[in-house]
Amino acid sequence: MFKSAVLNISEPVNQQIYRKLRKAIITCQVLPGVLLSEKEISSQFSVSRQPVREAFIKLAEAGLVQILPQRGTFVTKISIKKVMDGQFIRDAVECAIIKQAAIKIKDSDILLLQKNLNEQKEANKQKNIHYFLEKDDEFHQILMNVIDCQMAWESVENIKAMMDRVRFLSLEQISPPEDLVKQHEKILIALKNHDPELAAIAQHEHLSAILETIKIVSKQKNEWFVD
Structure with missing residues (x-):
């Protein structure tokens, strides 16, 4: 294995x-x-x-x-209901977190996020899906570290396990990494401007994309899904 x-x-x-x-x-x-x-x-x-x-x-x-x-x-099998429930909870948690992050974020945090984005772009360029997913997760974890809330990441990581399976299946054809990078860039711009509301909107748009993605993936890999 x-x-x-x-x-x-x-x-x-x-x-x-x-x-x-x-x-x-x-x-x-x-x-x-x-x-x-x-x-x-x-x-x-x-x-x-x-x-x-x-x-x-x-x-x-x-x-x-x-x-x-x-x-x-x-x-x-992948539970469509659990994916949607996970998205709902993750959206609530991470949008609340990013509002706080937009207020508290420091230049050093911005540099970390920018470095991460550059690594996401490089992973996409090399077609390294596994590395890209790691960097995607790291981006969100950095945001939680900005407000010093490690427990939030531990909770989100557990909640999003079922979501991550859909993310992997959807990369390239349905949710290209370059689209996800652009969504992260919008989040980073809002953070640089210390705009909590704009950051939350960008985060919500990013996390809600899976609701459309799962409709397509579940049809393509119907035998892997339940609900």
Whole structure:
């Protein structure tokens, strides 16, 4: 399942396994309906089954797997309702955050966001979807760091797991990265102007795009969706 199953000693093993599995599911390396083997994964990471079991539980909380007693752990299909619910919650949280960020943002934060945008453009130029998605996430995480609210990012990251699967499927043909970069640029302009209302509008437009995207993706990959 993994090209590299090397873990580091600086953080809990279960969290590392969770992130690797999460990424594999979101980027369609592991498809809906696939049975995840606790034994196989623990062997790949050279760990006991306990941290793998803990990672499965966290994946289930994010809606990415379903744990069925006596049957196993299966990758879920993409729930349209959960995507829409996640968008609603994320929109409320991040629009509130960006209003505060527009007031508190410093020149050093602007530089970080600009650097991130440049990296997004480079990722798009190289057609590196995985790296682009990482930089997209980083952009939003920087905004939460501006107001020193790490808990917000932890909550959003869990909420958006199902949304991220749609994002990956829609890149290039439906939601080209260059369009997402332009949306981020609008957000950054509002932040530079310290305009909370304009920043919130730009953020809302950016986060609402998935509501149209999912209609197209769910028709193209109908067998991967429920609801």
